[in-house]
Amino acid sequence: MANDKKLVEEITSMNVDFAQWYTDVVKKAELVEYSSVRGCMIIRPYGYAIWENIQKDLDARFKATGHENVYMPMFIPESLLQKEKEHVEGFAPEVAWVTHGGAEKLTEKLCVRPTSETLFCDHYANIIHSYRDLPKLYNQWCSVVRWEKTTRPFLRTMEFLWQEGHTAHATAEEAQEETIKMLNVYANFCEEVLAIPVVKGRKTDKEKFAGAKATYTIESLMHDGKALQSGTSHNFGDGFAHAFDIQYTDKDNQLKYVHQTSWGMTTRMIGALIMVHGDDSGLVLPPMVAPLQVVVIPIAQHKEGVLEKANEIKERLSRIARVKIDDSDKMPGWKFSEYEMKGVPVRLEIGPKDIEKNQAVLVRRDSREKLIVSLDELEEKVTELLKDIQKGLLEKARALRDSKTYRAVTLDEFEKTINETPGFIKAMWCGDQKCEDMIKEKTGATSRCIPFEQENISDKCVCCGGKAEKMVFWGKAY
RNA sequence: CGGGGUGUAGCGCAGUUGGUAGCGCACGUGGUUUGGGACCAUGGGGCCGGAAGUUCGAGUCUUCUCACCCCGACCA
Numbered sequence: 001m002a003n004d005k006k007l008v009e010e011i012t013s014m015n016v017d018f019a020q021w022y023t024d025v026v027k028k029a030e031l032v033e034y035s036s037v038r039g040c041m042i043i044r045p046y047g048y049a050i051w052e053n054i055q056k057d058l059d060a061r062f063k064a065t066g067h068e069n070v071y072m073p074m075f076i077p078e079s080l081l082q083k084e085k086e087h088v089e090g091f092a093p094e095v096a097w098v099t100h101g102g103a104e105k106l107t108e109k110l111c112v113r114p115t116s117e118t119l120f121c122d123h124y125a126n127i128i129h130s131y132r133d134l135p136k137l138y139n140q141w142c143s144v145v146r147w148e149k150t151t152r153p154f155l156r157t158m159e160f161l162w163q164e165g166h167t168a169h170a171t172a173e174e175a176q177e178e179t180i181k182m183l184n185v186y187a188n189f190c191e192e193v194l195a196i197p198v199v200k201g202r203k204t205d206k207e208k209f210a211g212a213k214a215t216y217t218i219e220s221l222m223h224d225g226k227a228l229q230s231g232t233s234h235n236f237g238d239g240f241a242h243a244f245d246i247q248y249t250d251k252d253n254q255l256k257y258v259h260q261t262s263w264g265m266t267t268r269m270i271g272a273l274i275m276v277h278g279d280d281s282g283l284v285l286p287p288m289v290a291p292l293q294v295v296v297i298p299i300a301q302h303k304e305g306v307l308e309k310a311n312e313i314k315e316r317l318s319r320i321a322r323v324k325i326d327d328s329d330k331m332p333g334w335k336f337s338e339y340e341m342k343g344v345p346v347r348l349e350i351g352p353k354d355i356e357k358n359q360a361v362l363v364r365r366d367s368r369e370k371l372i373v374s375l376d377e378l379e380e381k382v383t384e385l386l387k388d389i390q391k392g393l394l395e396k397a398r399a400l401r402d403s404k405t406y407r408a409v410t411l412d413e414f415e416k417t418i419n420e421t422p423g424f425i426k427a428m429w430c431g432d433q434k435c436e437d438m439i440k441e442k443t444g445a446t447s448r449c450i451p452f453e454q455e456n457i458s459d460k461c462v463c464c465g466g467k468a469e470k471m472v473f474w475g476k477a478y
Numbered sequence: 479c480g481g482g483g484u485g486u487a488g489c490g491c492a493g494u495u496g497g498u499a500g501c502g503c504a505c506g507u508g509g510u511u512u513g514g515g516a517c518c519a520u521g522g523g524g525c526c527g528g529a530a531g532u533u534c535g536a537g538u539c540u541u542c543u544c545a546c547c548c549c550g551a552c553c554a
Contacts, residue, residue: 017548019547019548019549020547020548023547027489034546036545038545038546090553093552093553094552094553115554144554146553146554148552148553149479149551149552149553150548150552155554156553156554160554162554228554229553229554230554231554232554264554265554266554267554268554297513298512299512299513300511300512300513301512302511302512303512329512330512330515331511331512331514331515331516332512332513332514332515333512333513333514333515333516334514334515334516335514335515336513336514336515337514337515338515340514349513351512351513352513353513354513361513444550478554
């Protein structure tokens, strides 16, 4: 089958070496360049454009649910970070410290924010006085720093871009509602825009955020069967409010503590896009986040009329899609490969033969299927095709995830499955962290989430055989 | 932080018993080409990761260091 032929020799095949494939794609698609700064990456224009599209769509969803953007300082004084015990214990091992300003030693060292709960709390304590001030629905787009030991582009870097939402509410019910609402915003965004199917659920206590009462997560599955935590939404209860003394006067003239949430999504999602949709020829981007949706490639562009026609087409399509024309003097074949590596959803070829017949050739990136369309109905066909690709990618990703989702009743079965066919494993759990630890030790898999959609696989815990409480998604994670 | 590996042109690599650095791709220029990574000609590019040492002489030998990659542990 011609479609299966590997056309780009410079990308390692996925099933030969998945990690190398990932690195090759990231480099060849010009998403990232390694920098001189250890553990930090340069996000190149094409990679950053994907992030901008993610930002734009997510930001609109945040605004639509009543949130406002703010900006907090990037430094946190040590004393402020220390205020919530569990939180500081969770983050202290991986924060970067600023100890000097110029030549002068600081009296109190500052950490470079690993996350901004403490700053938001400090601020909320100052601006929240009455129930009339609630809720506070804030979000910020920024970068954070975590001193990671090993790093990989997009998946784990010492500095990464993200958004962090921080909200304060009058009641526990409202905070819980917000936590779930934002989890759903993430889940819908992943499926509708990134075409990545997710499993929604709650984290076990072992896996929850430092300082949270409950952490909810969306989990996705990569091509190699590893799980990726794709977005989290935390309910803090009133724990931070007590630590930071965030109180308001309620209608009944009583002083009450606020209930808070936080939620975040990061540039890691670009890594997810690569590992969910990519293939041996490189990146495959869902049209909704693709920086370029259509690339126009003139064939035999030196011949009379070709470039003119190609430009005319580009102008026409610019009104309905993100389009570029590549009229460089590279060979057409070179251009085909180039834009395949970059995952551009649709390629439009236009040459002398097409012009004669008033047609163009459209090629889908996902299936490589070629369509010959009349220039008279170009706009309609391209619109339709982009929609179709977006839909097809989600379906394909869902089918892949489902095919890599297994169930296990015994620990032996669990171990065998995770080693032979990596993926999600659905198995029952008694709720005891000892069993979670044991599973991790024996199989290397961690609990990904307790899904909202429960199934009864067995009455017994997969590990200890005790009474099963919940069905849990397990997997090896990035 | 443990285990393994690699540092020589932008990228991928070669470099023999120590003798003063080469190949492919990429890049510049001129020309011919153009429907799946074209060809010919010609040109430019290097403190051999860094420091110290041995030597008349180090890419090569010794010591120390730094960085990166892969596999674990930890995290988004």
